[in-house]
């Protein structure tokens with residue numbers, strides 16, 4: 001099987017690898033780099049569990065080939081907290097609002113929120129209700145098998161600075 005040489009940055013670290021043309025970015029991250037916090041659910045672009053950032057945009061890594069990530073900056077959920085460090089930011093908000101449940105869908109949701117936060121410059125100038133709508137829109141592409149979306153929404157609001165009570169969920 002022919003391979004292709006790729007060079008990319010993942011969570012701030014440069015990597016080079018020879019990959020088959022049909023290796024997905026999700027499998028590259030999980031199997032080659034051991035970044036297994038990116039989860040695989042449907043593997044058909046439906047559930048959102050595999051969401052990572054590529055050059056700041058949220059993408060479904062089960063639908064992207066590793067070769068397509070050549071010369072990009074990839075960010076995975078592992079970037080949101082350092083081992084042995086206290087939780088902060090988005091993960092801390094999910095813990096505080098009990099938004100984790102089984103946790104399978106959580107990495108993808110967190111990365112969509114990270115993309116929204118980055119794309120909207122933290123949302124400092126966005127009214128709370130509009131910010132809440134942005135968050136619901138970002139969450140709309142994620143399926144949670146535990147089905148307890150209420151705490152996820154509350155956690156997302158907290159993570160992105162919408163005070164609980166500022167917006168109805």
Ligand code: FES
Nearest residue numbers: 041043045048062
């Ligand atoms: S595993 Fe990629 S969208 Fe479901």
Ligand code: FES
Nearest residue numbers: 101105144145146
């Ligand atoms: S928390 Fe279990 S699938 Fe979402």
